[in-house]
Amino acid sequence: MSAFLTYLLNGLAVGCTIALIASGLVTIHRVTGVVNFAQGTFAVVAGLCTSSLLGLGFPHGVSEVAAVLAAALAGLLTGLAAIGRPGTTPLSSLIVTLGVGVLAYAVEIVLWGDQPRSAPGLAGSVEILGARIQTQYLLVIGVTAVTFVLLALFFGRTYLGKALTACASNPYAARVVGIDVRKMGLLAFALGGLLGGIAGVLVTPLRPISFDTDVTLIVNGFAAAVFGALTRPVIALAGALLLGVAETMAAGYGYGSHQLEVALGLMIVVMIVQASRRTTLSQESV
Amino acid sequence: MLEVTGVSRSFGGVYAVREVSLNVADGEVCGVIGPNGAGKSTLFNLITGHLTVDHGQISFLGRRVDRLPPHRRARLGMSIVFQAARVFHGMTVRENVMVGAHGRTDAGFVSAALRLPRHRHDEREIGEAADRALERVGLAEWADRPADRLPIGQQRALQLARALCARPRLLLLDEPASGLRGEERERLATLVEELRADGLTILLIEHDVAFVTRLVDRVVVLDLGQVIADGPPAEVRADPLVLAAYLGQAS
Amino acid sequence: GSGDGGGGGSGGQDPIKVGLIVSLTGNYTPLGSEDKKAVELAVEQVNAQGGLLGRKVELVTRDDKTAPDQGIVAYNQIKGEIDALIGPVFSNSALAIEPLAERDKMPYLSLAPAQEQVEPIKKHIFVTPALSSMYAERFLQYIQAEGIKTIAVGWDSKSAYSVSGHEAMVELAPKYGVTIAVDEPYETTTSDFSPMFTHVRESQAEALVFWGSGAPGVTAAKQYVASGLKTPLFLTASQASKLWLEPMGAAAEGMTVQSAIGVVGEHLPDGKQKQVIEQMAKPYAEKHGYPPPQFAQDGYSASLLLFEAIRKANSTDKAKIQQALETMDLITPNGRFQYSATDHSGLSPEYISVNTVKDGKFVPTEWAKEQLAKTVSALG
Amino acid sequence: MIRLAAGLLAAAVTLALPAVLDDSALAVYILLGLAAIVTVGVSLLMGYAGQVSLGQGAFYAIGAYTAALLALGGVPPVAGLIAAPVVAALSALVIGTPLLRLRGHHLAFATLAMQLILLSLAGQLEFTGGDIGLQAIPQFSIGSFQAESAAAYAYLTWGGLALVLLVTHNVSTSRPGRALRALATSETAAASSGIPVGRYKLVVFALSAAFAGLAGGIYCFYAGYVAPGSFPVLISIQYIVMAVVGGLGTLWGAVVGATAITLLVQGLDSLATLPWMPSYAPSVLSYAVYALVLIVVVLFLPQGLLPTLTDRLSRKRPRERRAR
Amino acid sequence: MIDVQDLVVSYGTATALEHLTLTAAKGEMVALLGPNGAGKSTLANTLAGLLRPASGSVRIGGRLALIPEGRQLFPDLSVADNLVLGGWRSGRRDPALVYDLLPRLAELAGRRAGVLSGGEQQMVAFGRALMSEPDALVVDELSLGLAPNVTADLAAHLAELNRSHGLTVLLIEQNARLAFDLCSRAYVLESGRLVTEGPCDELADDPRVASAYLGGAIT
Ligand SMILES: Nc1ncnc2c1ncn2[C@@H]1O[C@H](COP(=O)(O)OP(=O)(O)OP(=O)(O)O)[C@@H](O)[C@H]1O
Ligand SMILES: Nc1ncnc2c1ncn2[C@@H]1O[C@H](COP(=O)(O)OP(=O)(O)OP(=O)(O)O)[C@@H](O)[C@H]1O
């Protein structure tokens, strides 16, 4: 029983790290319709920044906040490249974000070298009902919960959130009612950068980060985000948790070498079941 | 030819179409009118298979079709012109119309890849059919333009040409005259009359009651998903229920 | 027409060209870039001593982008101009180049640890890093010496290095009277090891041997600390570098980590082995600001082996270099290589150290000190 | 007329190149051709039928493993080469049947996941050689003729590309091609024209998989070695980049895109590893310059290289065009 | 007030509007007629600032709202959210006034706009434009897809707004009868050029206009 709870809790924590990456993807796609393949990069930038700043002797807190802001700036710059030019289609923007991700490799290598880095986080672990979980994981779970509540409230309840959503739903119509679609898109990219930064700052103490860690991060994050149709944060969160729990459960119950297959396979199956309940017409209606 | 019996469809508990029964005889032109949101387009989608029925039966040419997918119903001879223009992007007007003939031929990937003689023959025939259809709706001079750049009115005409190119037995027109000015409306009316003369069975949704009245043998009025009147146009126009629900003081 | 055919210059002869194909972009960049630094250092040193056979040594470097097909492209680009090849650290690239090198009779020192390169033996392919089976055997020797009977093994099912290390361990365990109570695969992308630790906690295992390279090594070791597990953690040589030590920080204290002999050079008694290690470690640390990691030592050892072979062959004739390699007996930072017609790997487990982490450094265990002292003193 | 001449010229150059290029250039020429074969399939799938596959590398891998396993099992290489696209297409049919219920990003993710899963399995199964892969794959041969030189593989590759282009051209300019383009815009409207949308998507998925499988088959004989590491996920993304850069939905765009990207990558690599280059050159050149070129091309030539080029040319001769 | 002087708009190389001059005084209701492809929607988009003129000037007095061609709702948002976003510029956040006018929308408030019927969507588009409390309104096809009684209601409401708030209206409408009933003046556009303009009653008598726009279906 306590083993099961251990797997569950740790799985949820893993899911939360995935969800944080997904949150940025969802934010950006929901507003701009662009799948941002540079999302993992934001996390990497933040992770590397934290590690450097801490190394330079800046205190915790300051380092992390600065790193998150740096990621937000990276997000804004990515946005400028991806949607700054009028007439760029979402597909072109997607390729641009891929390009930005690759460009970032070069910048990161010049600034930080090619070797992985890490940063200290919350040390130790806690026991909950006989199940052990790292303290850093608890922080991750807490931050994720707050982030997603805020995100859901922001998009679902606030006027600005609705206006942002409107931009991707129908950019032309958004302009008709007077919304500055480009500015909103850049805001979304900055927000996405911020979210990616939070993910990076939280993940770096858990696993070493190097310039190309973004690939691993984005694959899982993309899976979760797509689960939520790239627009619905709460469903994406559910997807991420599913992914995380499936991985640890697979490892816990003897399929340690097939975690990837189990987790991704499960995602596909659930998506197909979801899809077969929607009709073509409703997906196409304008 | 078309028999709709007790058909219902709801979305999240709200009935869009409720217990609708409707028979259309061969060669008949039947108008469907009703307030906005009455369920007219939904009924069309049920008939053509883009939506599945919750209850009820649909038969076409004596055959149950309510479980068939849309492309099978199309191949049996149903063609629909949607309310919203659905023009295929990245193709010329002629190519768009040629797609309409898809169900009439069956040269597949293999014969296309190998350029078998039959395939060439089909291609030529489809091309000619498309040109005829374009001529009919008055789009001949636009044939080589990219279709997605057409103004809305022409896009709708293009849809009609595409539907005709399939040589349907039953044509379902969802507000074909919307967005057309008087002159073009006139041309459309003439076309419908011609088609009717050719023996085509037509179901026509239209809010321009005068237009409907002039063209159809019979009018079915839907309100809140149900049939509230069914009969010759003159009779229906005088029906107090219809006046209250639909025509208002405007008529 | 810049007239470079004329020669002139110092030696009056064309330089000896050594090909180097490593991963400079892609996943294996952190490894490949260290290899490159070390080989460049070796070339610098040999040229400073007047080169080989009176000729300068020139390096022709290519990037395999951590992809086998790019390895092939790279090899094809340089095969015409080079006299010998030091090959990829990425096993898949190394293996992709093999048939081509074999066909061209190109002397080829591989930096990849894959067992398959030497099983069966290919005439022109020689391996520099210790094979994972050697690490496995060395650990079992240590485990036996410590009186441990039951162990747990965690291994990365997606990494050839760790798969074959695990296999060797399973195969050799009975020989050393060791039972494997928990046999736990994971994946390179695994980010949570709590299932593994839970299984170990529930078992009788007296030690957990963890096979893996790169990120999982750090992630697992950190989570091991947090998990509060008391079973000692044994890590293999992939963790024997600052790449692992730095992120671990104080948490690494007391963990057991294997390494090639070169990593613990300062703890060796004076002698030839220590001298060779320092000949590389000092200038490397001066130049790059940190002691050479394992990969760098592989690259440097490969260079020494190749230079020695050319010296012995006294020509750049490929067949002669191959023969020289097959009769090679040379002390390198990785230990003493004794290649032969039946052994293209050349090393033996004696050149592997078992260390504990003390004050952020790898310090050989008492057992290892004793063993290494024996090994090294035999070399003189 | 001009198109015919251009075609003939292209054919002549294609045929002449293997004879004049050296081995190192031929290696690039072959890999370029192979990439083009896969990219044509991606372009057909994405540009015509509007379905995004982020897992095309999986079918490349399936083709390669199929041919390799058969050849290692003693089956004549020709049979292996024919089996490669067939098995890839059959796998696509099996995989695509459930997967193609998904649309857009869902499909993109599912194909990506499929590749990850397949590679993970290939990396663990006994008969695929695990992570190390399959070695010592025999040379390609037909009867007594053995393809030993790189030039032979170059002809094989470019012959394969010609075949793939011909099939794509024939398919895309006729009934099925129109149906594909139609369903890319609106599956509803396509279905009401009598197009069996599901079946068409499946067939085009299988066709593009067959192309990838063919390329994989040739690759395995040329390289003599296949491993999971030969087919990273990034390779699938690279094909999409090639298709987009060249010009989606155009036949030759795929070839142009594959050529441009391959030459760019190789050129930068050669430049970066020159002896006098600083040590960070490989990363800066291979990453930064590549990325910048990519971004600039995508932003400023959003239609892709080929359509922009042809547009420029045709704008110079508007009259000839309109006369048609 | 809408004042368009010598306007030229083009798509790439194709010119859609050529030297167009058109005005609507404050509080005036003006109709714009023209065959498909004449450039009516192009003008509407230009007035709304969504297309940039190649030359010429466009001046608008006060806030302008557009009911665009093809409804152009936010399909993923609810009807209520669609309406509320109409108030982006005006700051109005309460759609009650729209619900009063179009009670059907109150029933549909929670539904996703994308699944509405054609006519329902048109109502939302109309309501959304009203939410911006415009001084001038450009309507690209008012009657499109609407039941006759709804069209009549909306037309009456437009007239009412015009009277009470001095709303300026440019009405693009294929149903010329409706346009002539509602407006005082009309412009006729063909192939991007003005062909006639004048008071509606005069135009209705123009045989060319009559045959092209009033011909056909007889009420
Ligand atoms: N997918 C759907 N989900 C929820 N409600 C739907 C869906 N499709 C249609 N409806 C609702 O069903 C009702 C009937 O819609 P339908 O499109 O059939 O109306 P209609 O009679 O064609 O109206 P109009 O004349 O305005 O086009 C409408 O209230 C509409 O909002
Ligand atoms: N995005 C576009 N790109 C290129 N040409 C366009 C574009 N939009 C419209 N056009 C062209 O501009 C001209 C005017 O189109 P517009 O949509 O303004 O006509 P309209 O008068 O509104 O027609 P309708 O009555 O059909 O709505 C047409 O010839 C059309 O083909």
Ligand SMILES: [Mg+2]
């Ligand atoms: Mg309708």
Ligand SMILES: [Mg+2]
């Ligand atoms: Mg218009």
